[in-house]
Each structure stands twice: as C-alpha cells, then as structure tokens.
Amino acid sequence: MKRGSVSAIINLVEPWEALEPLTSERPVGMLPFGGRYRLLDFPLSSAINAGIQNVMVTSPRSGRSVSDHLRSGRDWNLDTIRGGLFMYPYNDLKLVAPEKKAKLIHHYYDNSILFLKRSHSEYSVVMSTRNVGNIDLKALLRYHEERDNPVTTVYKSVDPNQLTPKNTILQLTDKGMATAVIPTAKAKLAKTAKKAAKNMDIYLMSTVDLIEILDEANRRGDLISLEELMKQAVIQHNANAFEYTGFQANIHDLPSYFAANMAILEEANFRALFYSSRRIYTKVKNEIPTFFAEGSQFRASLCGTGGYIEGQVDHSVIFRNVLINRGSQIKDSVIMQGTRIGAGTKVENVIIDKNVVIGPNLVLKGTPTEPLVISKGEHIFRQTEVVTSD
Amino acid sequence: MNDEMLGIILAGGQGTRLGKLTKGTAKPAVPFGGRYRIIDFTLSNCANSGVNTVGVITQYQPLELNAHIGNGSSWGLDDLNGGVTVLQPYSSSEGEKFFEGTAHAIYQNIEYIDQQNPKYLLVLSGDHIYKMDYDAMLDYHKAKKASLTVGVIPVTKQEAKRFGMMNTDETDRIIEFEEKPEHPKSDKASMGIYIFNWPTLRDYLVKSYATDKSMEDFGKNVIPSYLAHNESVYAYAFKGYWRDVGTIQSLWQANMEFLSPHNRLNIGDNNWRIYSKAQVLPPMFLTETSQVNNSMIVDSCYVAGEVDHSILSQRVSVGMGSRVVDSMVMPGATIGKNVVIDHALVGEEAVIGDDAIVKGTATDIAVVGYDEVVGVEKP
Numbered sequence: 086m087k088r089g090s091v092s093a094i095i096n097l098v099e100p101w102e103a104l105e106p107l108t109s110e111r112p113v114g115m116l117p118f119g120g121r122y123r124l125l126d127f128p129l130s131s132a133i134n135a136g137i138q139n140v141m142v143t144s145p146r147s148g149r150s151v152s153d154h155l156r157s158g159r160d161w162n163l164d165t166i167r168g169g170l171f172m173y174p175y176n177d178l179k180l181v182a183p184e185k186k187a188k189l190i191h192h193y194y195d196n197s198i199l200f201l202k203r204s205h206s207e208y209s210v211v212m213s214t215r216n217v218g219n220i221d222l223k224a225l226l227r228y229h230e231e232r233d234n235p236v237t238t239v240y241k242s243v244d245p246n247q248l249t250p251k252n253t254i255l256q257l258t259d260k261g262m263a264t265a266v267i268p269t270a271k272a273k274l275a276k277t278a279k280k281a282a283k284n285m286d287i288y289l290m291s292t293v294d295l296i297e298i299l300d301e302a303n304r305r306g307d308l309i310s311l312e313e314l315m316k317q318a319v320i321q322h323n324a325n326a327f328e329y330t331g332f333q334a335n336i337h338d339l340p341s342y343f344a345a346n347m348a349i350l351e352e353a354n355f356r357a358l359f360y361s362s363r364r365i366y367t368k369v370k371n372e373i374p375t376f377f378a379e380g381s382q383f384r385a386s387l388c389g390t391g392g393y394i395e396g397q398v399d400h401s402v403i404f405r406n407v408l409i410n411r412g413s414q415i416k417d418s419v420i421m422q423g424t425r426i427g428a429g430t431k432v433e434n435v436i437i438d439k440n441v442v443i444g445p446n447l448v449l450k451g452t453p454t455e456p457l458v459i460s461k462g463e464h465i466f467r468q469t470e471v472v473t474s475d
Numbered sequence: 476m477n478d479e480m481l482g483i484i485l486a487g488g489q490g491t492r493l494g495k496l497t498k499g500t501a502k503p504a505v506p507f508g509g510r511y512r513i514i515d516f517t518l519s520n521c522a523n524s525g526v527n528t529v530g531v532i533t534q535y536q537p538l539e540l541n542a543h544i545g546n547g548s549s550w551g552l553d554d555l556n557g558g559v560t561v562l563q564p565y566s567s568s569e570g571e572k573f574f575e576g577t578a579h580a581i582y583q584n585i586e587y588i589d590q591q592n593p594k595y596l597l598v599l600s601g602d603h604i605y606k607m608d609y610d611a612m613l614d615y616h617k618a619k620k621a622s623l624t625v626g627v628i629p630v631t632k633q634e635a636k637r638f639g640m641m642n643t644d645e646t647d648r649i650i651e652f653e654e655k656p657e658h659p660k661s662d663k664a665s666m667g668i669y670i671f672n673w674p675t676l677r678d679y680l681v682k683s684y685a686t687d688k689s690m691e692d693f694g695k696n697v698i699p700s701y702l703a704h705n706e707s708v709y710a711y712a713f714k715g716y717w718r719d720v721g722t723i724q725s726l727w728q729a730n731m732e733f734l735s736p737h738n739r740l741n742i743g744d745n746n747w748r749i750y751s752k753a754q755v756l757p758p759m760f761l762t763e764t765s766q767v768n769n770s771m772i773v774d775s776c777y778v779a780g781e782v783d784h785s786i787l788s789q790r791v792s793v794g795m796g797s798r799v800v801d802s803m804v805m806p807g808a809t810i811g812k813n814v815v816i817d818h819a820l821v822g823e824e825a826v827i828g829d830d831a832i833v834k835g836t837a838t839d840i841a842v843v844g845y846d847e848v849v850g851v852e853k854p
Contacts, residue, residue, distance in 0.1 A: 119757075119758065120757070120758030121757075121758050121774075159548075160753075160755065352760070352762070355757075355760060359757035360757070364755065365755075365757070366755050367755055369753035369754070369755055371549075371748060371750050371751065371753065373510070373742050373743050373749075374508065374509035374510055374771035374772060374773045374786070375759070375771065375772055375773070376734075376736060376770070376771050377767040377768060377769070377770050377771075377772065377782075378736075378768070378769065379768050379769045380768065381767065381768065382766075383761050383765065383767055384761060384762070384763050384764075384765060385761070385762060385763045386760075386761055387758045387759065387760055388758055388759050388761065388772075389758050389759075389774075390510070390758075390759075390773055390774055
C-alpha cells in the first residue's frame with residue numbers, strides 16, 4: 086500500500102454505560118487490556134501496520150487519558166512530517182451543553198471532513214475500539230479494490246450461541262454482500278444456523294464517498310454517531326463483506342470485557358493476537374523487570390513489567406507495576422496498573438482498576454458472568470467495604 | 476550547546492575479557508539486568524544529572540550500540556539544543572581517526588568537542604553499573620578550582636592491585652598516581668570518570684600530538700603529566716554502588732547482585748531512573764507448568780519451566796521441564812525442553828536444544844555466545 090493512500094478515523098464515541106464503573110472517567114477505547122495495552126491500541130496498530138499515516142481519533146470529552154496515552158503519536162510512528170495523528174475531542178453530545186449542541190447542527194461533521202480533505206488520501210477506513218483484533222487492512226483494501234460496491238464491511242463468522250442481543254451482525258446475501266447491519270435480536274437467525282456474521286465495526290470506502298456521506302449528514306442536520314452513518318451507508322449502497330478470521334473479542338459490557346481478558350490467557354489466542362507479523366503498539370513505559378519472590382507461584386497468567394510478586398497468581402491478567410503480597414491468592418482476575426494487594430487477601434473473578442489498594446486478609450469474590458469490579462483509586466481495608474456485584 | 480559541561484562516553488573498547496560475549500558487539504552494548512544494556516547506566520546518569528549533550532565514541536563493533544542509542548529519545552537525550560551523538564572514526568586529510576587509548580580517543584574527536592565548545596569535559600566509560608550525579612561532581616570540581624577531578628571509589632588492598640590508585644593529601648588533592656601498585660598507599664581507585672577544564676586538556680593534547688604523541692591514555696600519560704606540571708588534580712570520592720563488569724565473573728556477579736531486592740543500586744528508585752531503549756513487546760506469559768522463584772522476568776518472555784534465582788531478558792523462552800538456576804539469559808535466547816542452565820550467562824539469540832546441559836560453577840561461569848546453538852543439529 087502506497088503511503089498516504091489511506092486515512093483512518095478511529096471513533097472513541099462509543100456506548101460506555103454498560104462498562105461502568107470502568108468507563109466513568111475514560112472512553113471505552115482507553116480501557117486497559119491484556120496486561121499493558123488499551124483497546125485503542127488494536128485499531129491504531131492495524132492502521133500503522135498497513136502503512137496508514139493519517140489517523141484521526143475522535144474522543145467523547147476532553148480526553149485527558151487519550152492525549153496522555155497518544156501524546157505526539159511517536160510510539161506508533163505517527164510523529165511524521167507527512168500526515169500524523171489528529172485528535173478531536175468533545176464529540177459526545179450527551180456531555181455537550183444545549184447551546185453548543187444547537188450550534189453543532191449542520192457542523193457536527195466539520196472536523197472529520199476537514200481531516201479527510203487535508204489527508205489527500207484515496208481511501209478511508211472507519212474503526213471503533215470495541216472489537217479487539219489484529220486485522221490486515223492491506224488485505225481489506227485489496228478485497229475492496231477487486232469489488233464493485235462503494236463500501237466494504239468486515240465480519241467474523243461465529244457460532245450464533247456466542248452472540249448477545251447487543252451484538253450486531255451483517256445480513257449477507259447468497260453472494261456474500263452485506264445489505265444491513267442489525268442487532269442480533271432483530272436478525273431472526275434460523276435456529277439451525279451454525280454461523281452468523283458478527284459485525285466488526287470496520288468500514289472502508291473511498292475518501293470522496295465518505296466526505297459526501299458526511300456532507301450530506303451535515304446538510305440534513307444530523308447529530309448521530311459516525312457508526313450510525315456507516316450502518317446507513319451499508320443499507321443504502323449494499324456493501325462488500327470481508328471475512329476476518331483471526332482472534333477477536335467483542336467488548337460491550339463488563340462480562341464481555343472480563344471474558345475477553347480471560348480469552349487471551351489461552352495460549353493460542355495470545356499468540357494469534359500478539360505474535361503475528363503485525364505487531365501491536367502501545368505507549369512505551371520504562372519499567373524495571375518484574376520480581377518473583379521466593380515462594381511465589383505465578384501460573385497460566387500474563388504479567389507486565391515493574392511488578393513485585395510474592396503471593397499466588399493463577400489464570401489472571403496482571404498489568405504493570407502491581408504488588409502482590411505474601412500469602413495472597415489471585416485467581417481468574419484482571420488487576421490493572423499500580424494496584425497493590427495485601428497479604429493473605431483472596432481475589433477471585435474480580436476486575437481491579439488502576440492504582441487500587443486492597444488491604445490484608447480480605448476476600449473479594451465475583452463470578453465469571455458477574456465479575457466484581459473495584460473502581461480506579463479505591464482503597465479498601467475492611468471486608469464491609471466490599472460490595473459484591475449483585 | 477546550552478550547558479557548560481559536555482559528556483563523552485568512551486564506548487570503543489573491545490572488552491576482550493568478556494570473551495564470546497563481545498565477539499560481535501561492543502562491551503557497552505552487552506545486556507544487563509533483564510532489560511538494560513551496560514551503557515544505559517552511564518547514559519541515564521547523564522540525563523539525570525542534566526548533562527544533556529553527550530558524545531558516544533565508538534570504534535569496535537558499533538552496530539548494535541548504534542541501533543540501541545538511536546536518536547537518544549529513550550533517555551530524553553533528543554534535546555533541541557544538544558542530544559546524543561554517536562561518534563565513529565572517520566577519515567580526513569590528516570589520516571584516519573581510529574584511536575589507541577582513552578586520551579587519544581578524545582584527541583581524535585577534538586572537532587566534535589570544539590563544535591560544542593564546552594567549559595568542562597566529562598569523560599566516562601560505558602562499562603560500569605552505578606548511579607551517580609555528575610552535577611554534584613562538577614560542583615566539587617568548581618569548589619576545588621580544579622583543573623582535573625578524578626572520580627574514585629574505595630577498594631580493598633587486594634582489589635587495589637587491579638586499579639589505577641590515587642594517593643592524595645588531606646585536601647583530597649592528588650599528589651601521586653600509581654597504576655596497579657603491588658603495595659597500594661591509599662584505597663582510592665580511579666573509576667575512569669574525569670572532569671577536565673576543556674581548554675587546558677585541549678592544550679595538552681594538541682601539544683603532545685604536534686610533538687611526541689605521548690598522550691595516549693588518561694591513566695598512563697595524561698594524569699602523570701598533569702601532576703608533573705603541577706596542575707590542580709583532585710579526587711572526588713563516590714560512596715554508592717559501583718561495579719566494573721569487564722569480566723565474565725564480574726558481569727555474572729553484578730547480575731546476581733541486581734536480583735536482590737536489597738541491592739544498594741536501588742534500581743526501582745523513581746528519582747533516579749535507569750532508562751533503556753523503549754521497545755513495545757507483549758507482556759510475559761507464564762504457563763501452568765512454570766515455577767519461578769527469586770527471579771526477574773521482563774516483557775515477551777515465555778516460561779513453561781523452572782526459573783530459580785535468575786534473570787530472563789526480553790523474548791526469552793524456557794521450555795517445559797527445563798531448569799534455569801543462578802543464571803542470566805540475554806534477549807531472544809530460546810531454551811528448549813528438559814534443559815539445565817546452571818551458573819551461566821547465555822548470549823543473545825542463543826538456542827539451547829532439548830535435554831542440553833549448560834553448567835558452570837560459582838567460580839567458573841559457563842558462557843553461551845551470541846547466536847550459539849547448543850545441543851541441536853545446526854540446519
């Protein structure tokens with residue numbers, strides 16, 4: 086792919102309510118994932134690995150966490166002379182004052198249009214962050230160029246039983262064209278169906294066409310998300326449907342976020358996601374090695390650097406700089422950066438956000454379908470402070 | 476250059492005493508402590524001390540070192556008004572600028588130093604493990620109105636026989652220098668760290684190379700000449716953790732000390748971080764069969780076997796049934812199944828085949844070279 090021929094828009098304005106409290110202070114795209122990444126890293130890395138140099142990231146609010154993570158874009162090689170990283174905050178209308186909202190009518194998509202015009206790119210790809218995967222966008226572009234429809238969508242073929250009502254699927258014709266993107270609940274899948282085309286929220290089209298779609302939406306005075314516009318485009322034009330066959334996890338609520346983290350503890354999934362020829366980039370941090378003390382036991386788990394492990398960890402995702410004290414037992418859990426677990430504390434089926442302190446000799450327990458969540462920065466020293474997820 | 480002191484790191488030595496490990500790379504580029512290379516300590520000290528302009532003089536096998544240093548951004552040394560410059564020998568109308576000794580290396584790079592036009596020249600070696608504030612040493616240098624300040628570390632009488640020893644008066648002024656003395660008169664060993672008043676040193680070097688070319692080495696030639704000419708030369712005593720890792724034994728020993736949570740180096744101190752080349756790698760993965768004790772592990776390691784009192788660097792894998800004890804494994808090494816690695820240094824990208832045994836002792840460390848294949852058929 087010639088450099089500069091494709092631009093990417095990564096849309097962080099995504100439904101976040103079902104992921105609270107993890108998303109109460111960060112967009113979905115900034116959710117930590119897999120020991121050292123953020124969800125945003127996956128679509129961003131896919132773009133970089135395809136040689137895309139013009140990337141726009143739209144974030145719902147001021148996005149401190151977004152700009153702190155991306156900074157100049159250097160860690161993704163996006164601090165280039167040509168193109169680069171463009172950030173547009175304040176896009177979530179739920180958080181915008183009514184006067185501001187009135188002013189946005191007919192101008193809501195201006196920033197995106199400007200970005201696309203200045204990119205001088207031939208094609209554009211629109212992505213969200215709720216689908217963890219490692220897609221080859223060069224292959225997607227080839228597929229698009231070989232076909233006639235103006236839009237190409239992406240799906241993963243899955244067992245319908247794995248779908249939740251909130252997942253969306255592509256309605257495919259016999260010839261493999263997508264005619265609509267619809268929620269599973271409305272899809273009327275045959276009971277005998279073995280496969281369903283789960284929507285990956287990735288759309289490729291010519292930049293001219295995308296500008297036209299956004300211009301048209303501005304003329305109508307639409308204030309709807311980019312994602313909705315893309316779904317409308319699929320219905321309007323019919324779309325090519327590209328099948329993605331790699332690892333993917335769909336993150337739309339707490340259980341699915343938890344399950345996605347547990348899924349990459351399967352060695353095959355871990356290798357498929359992180360050890361393909363397409364690397365996943367993230368903000369680099371300068372941490373010291375993780376120290377495993379005498380008597381520690383750390384099994385079937387991932388760990389970031391800067392950690393200090395004295396206790397027992399089994400089948401868990403441990404992020405950077407985590408301290409696990411002696412005699413503690415961590416099982417089937419996700420523990421984010423900077424958290425400290427007290428001696429003798431038992432943790433099972435729990436998601437612990439960043440910089441949490443859990444005192445000694447406590448029991449924190451959730452279930453695989455209803456993981457207990459401890460919010461960012463909480464300090465818990467008494468058993469009575471632990472509120473279970475139900 | 477904004478600062479009055481320019482840092483020069485002498486990274487050109489071959490490091491022959493590291494044997495196989497420096498066959499294809501310069502000593503300062505040898506991995507240390509799981510995620511560092513030896514030169515990271517000196518580079519980070521510069522960055523932390525506010526020495527923002529640094530020249531790294533290379534000569535022997537510089538490629539890995541060049542790749543590691545890059546534009547210096549990993550150390551915050553990609554400064555608008557300074558930064559790190561890798562200095563390679565080059566040819567000119569006066570001939571080729573390869574060098575023999577430490578002082579000669581400075582002389583051959585005199586044009587670069589003149590470009591920076593520093594008041595003080597900080598000369599460092601790239602093969603020591605320590606944390607030191609060079610700015611404090613500069614304050615001392617200024618307070619003593621010295622022409623040259625030499626960093627010294629206290630050593631035992633036994634160790635003194637391996638070092639250049641500084642004998643001082645009661646004001647810490649150096650009155651005598653003895654190279655590897657049989658009967659040391661003091662405990663102040665030179666660390667190979669110098670602050671010079673640059674115009675003075677420049678005069679000495681230029682005069683020497685215009686005449687008898689005698690100023691090849693700082694220890695052997697420059698310091699004695701300074702003393703003979705009654706220059707004010709002072710010793711600056713450093714009290715912290717400092718290790719010369721120039722031999723297999725000392726490199727292994729310093730790695731084992733690094734493993735201890737009580738190591739005086741205090742690697743985790745956020746007020747004096749040691750930086751290294753930033754690399755994005757997946758997190759480490761320890762399988763159900765892993766058993767790790769008293770060990771340090773970093774990103775992108777895969778452990779299915781047993782690791783005891785050892786350091787694994789990036790991208791190292793340890794197969795099921797294998798046992799790594801009292802060892803340091805360098806980046807990218809692959810250790811197969813049912814392997815024993817005991818008291819060893821395993822080089823970068825080495826491949827240890829299934830059932831192989833690499834066993835040294837505490838006084839005779841086993842070494843596997845870079846890219847060396849042990850115990851499996853070569854393809």
